[in-house]
Amino acid sequence: DTGVSQDPRHKITKRGQNVTFRCDPISEHNRLYWYRQTLGQGPEFLTYFQNEAQLEKSRLLSDRFSAERPKGSFSTLEIQRTEQGDSAMYLCASSFPRGVINEQFFGPGTRLTVL
Amino acid sequence: QKEVEQNSGPLSVPEGAIASLNCTYSDRGSQSFFWYRQYSGKSPELIMSIYSNGDKEDGRFTAQLNKASQYVSLLIRDSQPSDSATYLCAVTDFNKFYFGSGTKLNVKP
Numbered sequence: 060d061t062g063v064s065q066d067p068r069h070k071i072t073k074r075g076q077n078v079t080f081r082c083d084p085i086s087e088h089n090r091l092y093w094y095r096q097t098l099g100q101g102p103e104f105l106t107y108f109q110n111e112a113q114l115e116k117s118r119l120l121s122d123r124f125s126a127e128r129p130k131g132s133f134s135t136l137e138i139q140r141t142e143q144g145d146s147a148m149y150l151c152a153s154s155f156p157r158g159v160i161n162e163q164f165f166g167p168g169t170r171l172t173v174l
Numbered sequence: 175q176k177e178v179e180q181n182s183g184p185l186s187v188p189e190g191a192i193a194s195l196n197c198t199y200s201d202r203g204s205q206s207f208f209w210y211r212q213y214s215g216k217s218p219e220l221i222m223s224i225y226s227n228g229d230k231e232d233g234r235f236t237a238q239l240n241k242a243s244q245y246v247s248l249l250i251r252d253s254q255p256s257d258s259a260t261y262l263c264a265v266t267d268f269n270k271f272y273f274g275s276g277t278k279l280n281v282k283p
Binding site: 092099100101102103104107114115148150152156159160161162163164165166167168 | 264
């Protein structure tokens, strides 16, 4: 059973550069979520997809952030013109809701450091 | 803003003791409730889910839900040093998930 995978696991970039992260969900899962987590905090919701449709995006999310899930399988998260405040762990999770059951499983995360 | 509140800890318990972790949430429309364990530098791992009032047991873990009081708890029996981690409470309205900031648990040998 293959879990959620993310690539890269670590990314170091200079301020102002663009970065792109990839997430491959569990194969039968139709929902995919992106979160950001900083030290001492819980995961903060960024956006989520059901199949290829992006259903919601956090109002706190800058226009520099964009996400896609073009074929309803893998997803990418792009951050343009990175800032030092973007340094965080970016987590992807997937789920397959059935009634009230909507268990979400996380990938290993991508740790971003903006210098 | 839907809020999930947890005591940040650290909660220290001796090995073999029961650890009790608590969580309150603000949205009465919350449908499902989860506990995740997160080791330092790692991603959250789902350990328990609960959907209806009462207790749910899985091995050494028991989740308790009281929707009237908007309260979820996690009991860890026979705590082991390997249980030392941050425990995140999460609730969902079926669409989005809302996480607390976690309680750090230290189990001392």
